[in-house]
Every structure is written in structure tokens, then in C-alpha cells.
Amino acid sequence: MWELFEKAGLDKWYKKPLDQILIEMGINRKIIDDLITPITRIIYSQNAEFGGFAGLTSLLGVYNGSMYSLEDGNELLPRKLLEASGSKVELESKVNYIEKKSNGRFQVLIGENSSVFDGIIVAAPLEGANIKFDGVPKQKYQERKYQKIYIKLLKGVVNLKYFNLDTSSKLPSVILTSKEADPITRFSINKSTKNESWMTITSTEPIGNDFVDEVLKKRRTFLDHTWSAAYPFFKPIQKIPPISIDNGLLYLNAIESATSSLETSTFAALQSIKIIKKQIIS
Ligand SMILES: Cc1cc2nc3c(=O)[nH]c(=O)nc-3n(C[C@H](O)[C@H](O)[C@H](O)COP(=O)(O)OP(=O)(O)OC[C@H]3O[C@@H](n4cnc5c(N)ncnc54)[C@H](O)[C@@H]3O)c2cc1C
Structure with a gap:
């Protein structure tokens, strides 16, 4: 694999930390802390001081072009590939x-x-x-060593003050975080009714109910999931x-x-x- 990466000139990305590569490219620390780190946190729950190739993968995650999905559900793709392969599968x-x-x-x-x-x-x-x-x-x-991730899916009324939003603000669908927000790495928001929203919170440590109550009023928890080994510490x-x-x-x-x-x-x-x-x- 490393030979293919070297041939494609991609090896330089995994040999150094992302922030160091970006600084060498002339990108200043403030952009790294305020923009790049929030993106790496949302994708891999790690800051921009981590492995550069994982960093590059994170930045590709903000690609803004067309996205495609299958009408009958994306799981159809592996299902059909499996059928076509004729393999015997034991789950x-x-x-x-x-x-x-x-x-x-x-x-x-x-x-x-x-x-x-x-x-x-x-x-x-x-x-x-x-x-x-x-x-x-x-x-x-x-x-x-693998990164542990905690995710909560909740419903309630978003406390606008917590996010420094005023009542006229349109709720964003994703709230990025900087290092200061540790251990929380992301908030995703889907508004479903006039007041109530679905929210997922991702963290590198267990998410306490006191914290959740600060963020969402009239909060109900629908899912509490822990990935004990989500991805390596890059x-x-x-x-x-x-x-x-x-x-x-x-x-x-x-x-x-x-x-x-x-x-x-x-x-x-x-x-x-x-x-x-x-x-x-x-
Ligand atoms: C929270 C999270 C979000 C992610 N988001 C993205 C994303 O948006 N885009 C993206 O491209 N990638 C994403 N990834 C990464 C992506 O999920 C992995 O790259 C991918 O799943 C790796 O596939 P895999 O088949 O190698 O391993 P896995 O998907 O981990 O599958 C391994 C399978 O092997 C089984 N297994 C383990 N041990 C044994 C055993 N002894 N015997 C038999 N079976 C066993 C497990 O049960 C599991 O089903 C995300 C990962 C996480 C954790």
C-alpha cells in the first residue's frame, strides 16, 4: 500500500501531523484552530495535531458537490454486490x-x-x-489505540442562549466545536416541529444529563450509543x-x-x- 501512496505522492500526508503540513503550506494557526480543527473534530473527534492523511480525509468530508443515494435504501448496494458475487456468507x-x-x-x-x-x-x-x-x-x-465515542440522540427545545443564538436565528443543521468544547465534538440538529428539534451530540467522554439539560429544554433521550473502538488515534x-x-x-x-x-x-x-x-x- 505504501508504495502506491508514494507513487501517487500521497505519502507526505501520513508522515506528518495535519497542522504541521498546513503551517508549512502557509496556513495560519488561527484558521487551523477556528476552521480546520472543528472539521477534524466532527469527522474523527480528534484535533488537527493528528495524522495528516486522516486530516485530508476529514477535509474531503466537507465536499459540497452532488450526493447520491439509492431510492430503495443504500443497503441495496452491498446486498446486490453480494448476490452477484455468488459467495456463501455466514453472519x-x-x-x-x-x-x-x-x-x-x-x-x-x-x-x-x-x-x-x-x-x-x-x-x-x-x-x-x-x-x-x-x-x-x-x-x-x-x-x-482506538478512539472511544459516545453518541446521544435527543428531542427537545434547543436552548438558543447556550449557542449564543437569538430568537430570530435560523437553527443550523450542524454546530462545529473548537478544542475549548472538549469533550463534546459535534451537535447535529434536525428541526421537526415548530419548536422541537432532534439533536445528536457526540463526545469523547460520557455525556451527562446535566449538560444535556443545559442544551435542550423538555429533553427526551431516544438513543445512547457508545462506540468502544470507533477509529484509531491517528x-x-x-x-x-x-x-x-x-x-x-x-x-x-x-x-x-x-x-x-x-x-x-x-x-x-x-x-x-x-x-x-x-x-x-x-
Ligand atoms: C461513528 C463512526 C462514523 C463514521 N463515519 C464514516 C463516514 O461518514 N464515512 C466513511 O467513509 N467512513 C466512516 N467511518 C469509518 C467506517 O465505518 C470504517 O472505515 C469501515 O466501517 C471499516 O470497514 P471494515 O469492514 O474494515 O470494518 P467494520 O465496519 O468495523 O466491520 C468489521 C466487522 O467484523 C466483525 N467482527 C469483528 N471481530 C470478528 C470476529 N472475530 N469474527 C467475525 N467477525 C468479526 C464486526 O462485528 C463487524 O461487523 C465511521 C466510523 C465510525 C465509528
């Missing part, structure tokens, strides 16, 4: 153990059942997957760790040392398929 099946045998094939323990495969692509962060490996070089994948890295852990054993989420997005995961998946084909067939 709700936890992989516990992967062992490389002396003949180069892999024995996989899924629940109580054991199966043997020619090749394996792991598509889950190993830090949380709880898979035991045997006979494969462990030093090929680096453990990373740090500058010299190389993206290898997605090929061993001959026939690929690890998509290695790319998450640089950034975590559906696009980069898709790219890593495509590369994995090309590599595993070469490794197994040749």
Missing part, C-alpha cells in the same frame, strides 16, 4: 482462531466449527476482533503497515493506521484481492 459467526498449517493452508475456528481455506482476508480491526493466530508472523501487524507514520501479513493472509484494516473511511477500505479490499490472487494462484 453472526465469530472467528476465534486462525492457524497456518505446514501445507500453507489456513485452519479457521468459527464458533465450534473448524474449516480449512487457501486464503484469508481479515476485514475487522484486530485490536477488537479477539482472534488468536498461530504460525503467522505477529510483528507484521501493529496494535493501535498518529504520523512513516509507512502504512503491510496488508499482507503472510502468504495468503491479508489484513484490510492495516490501512486504518493512515485513515478510516469506506473509500480507503474499498481501495484496500481491491488491493487485497489482487494480492491474494497472485499469492494463491502462482
Whole structure:
């Protein structure tokens, strides 16, 4: 992967922190603190001092062009792709153990059942997957620390004073935050009736009811969700760790040392398929 990034001239982005890259490009600290950091916080709940490629991914998130979705729901896309692939899929099946045998094939323990495969692509962060490996070089994948995220979905009347808005102001759909707002990283607002709004609050620490009551009057909580490992704490890295852990054993989420997005995961998946084909067939 790192070779492809180097060829495309993108490696410079993951080698340094975002704020340092931007300062070297002549962007001043105030713009970084007041505009760039609020964007990186909304996307990855981290400030602009983090890995530059994750920063670049965050900035792409404010792209303002056309957005497309499927009329019958976006989940149709993976569903149709799966049907077209003709694959046999087992959901709700936890992989516990992967062992490389002396003949180069892999024995996989899924629940109580054991199966043997020619090749394996792991598509889950190993830090949380709880898979035991045997006979494969462990030093090929680096453990990373993951960011925990707390999200609340609420309904109530927005306290305009809290956000320094006057009664004539139109409610924004998103309220960005600077570092001073820690641990809160974003507010999203959807107005549903004349007075009441749906709001989601995202935080890197548990969100207390006292705080929520300051922000929303007549508040009701509809969902309280914690992502125990949302995405890595992005740090500058010299190389993206290898997605090929061993001959026939690929690890998509290695790319998450640089950034975590559906696009980069898709790219890593495509590369994995090309590599595993070469490794197994040749
Ligand atoms: C809050 C949040 C918001 C995000 N927003 C965006 C966004 O707007 N745009 C974007 O592009 N990306 C976004 N991302 C990142 C995106 O979700 C990830 O890049 C993507 O989900 C990675 O896909 P994956 O298949 O590698 O891993 P995952 O989606 O994490 O899937 C891994 C799967 O493996 C399963 N699993 C784990 N261990 C085992 C095991 N031992 N055996 C069997 N199965 C196992 C898990 O249950 C899970 O279903 C967001 C992430 C978070 C957390």
C-alpha cells in the first residue's frame, strides 16, 4: 500500500501531523484552530495535531458537490454486490482462531466449527476482533489505540442562549466545536416541529444529563450509543503497515493506521484481492 501512496505522492500526508503540513503550506494557526480543527473534530473527534492523511480525509468530508443515494435504501448496494458475487456468507459467526498449517493452508475456528481455506482476508480491526493466530508472523501487524465515542440522540427545545443564538436565528443543521468544547465534538440538529428539534451530540467522554439539560429544554433521550473502538488515534507514520501479513493472509484494516473511511477500505479490499490472487494462484 505504501508504495502506491508514494507513487501517487500521497505519502507526505501520513508522515506528518495535519497542522504541521498546513503551517508549512502557509496556513495560519488561527484558521487551523477556528476552521480546520472543528472539521477534524466532527469527522474523527480528534484535533488537527493528528495524522495528516486522516486530516485530508476529514477535509474531503466537507465536499459540497452532488450526493447520491439509492431510492430503495443504500443497503441495496452491498446486498446486490453480494448476490452477484455468488459467495456463501455466514453472519453472526465469530472467528476465534486462525492457524497456518505446514501445507500453507489456513485452519479457521468459527464458533465450534473448524474449516480449512487457501486464503484469508481479515476485514475487522484486530485490536477488537479477539482472534488468536498461530504460525503467522505477529510483528507484521501493529496494535493501535482506538478512539472511544459516545453518541446521544435527543428531542427537545434547543436552548438558543447556550449557542449564543437569538430568537430570530435560523437553527443550523450542524454546530462545529473548537478544542475549548472538549469533550463534546459535534451537535447535529434536525428541526421537526415548530419548536422541537432532534439533536445528536457526540463526545469523547460520557455525556451527562446535566449538560444535556443545559442544551435542550423538555429533553427526551431516544438513543445512547457508545462506540468502544470507533477509529484509531491517528498518529504520523512513516509507512502504512503491510496488508499482507503472510502468504495468503491479508489484513484490510492495516490501512486504518493512515485513515478510516469506506473509500480507503474499498481501495484496500481491491488491493487485497489482487494480492491474494497472485499469492494463491502462482
Ligand atoms: C461513528 C463512526 C462514523 C463514521 N463515519 C464514516 C463516514 O461518514 N464515512 C466513511 O467513509 N467512513 C466512516 N467511518 C469509518 C467506517 O465505518 C470504517 O472505515 C469501515 O466501517 C471499516 O470497514 P471494515 O469492514 O474494515 O470494518 P467494520 O465496519 O468495523 O466491520 C468489521 C466487522 O467484523 C466483525 N467482527 C469483528 N471481530 C470478528 C470476529 N472475530 N469474527 C467475525 N467477525 C468479526 C464486526 O462485528 C463487524 O461487523 C465511521 C466510523 C465510525 C465509528
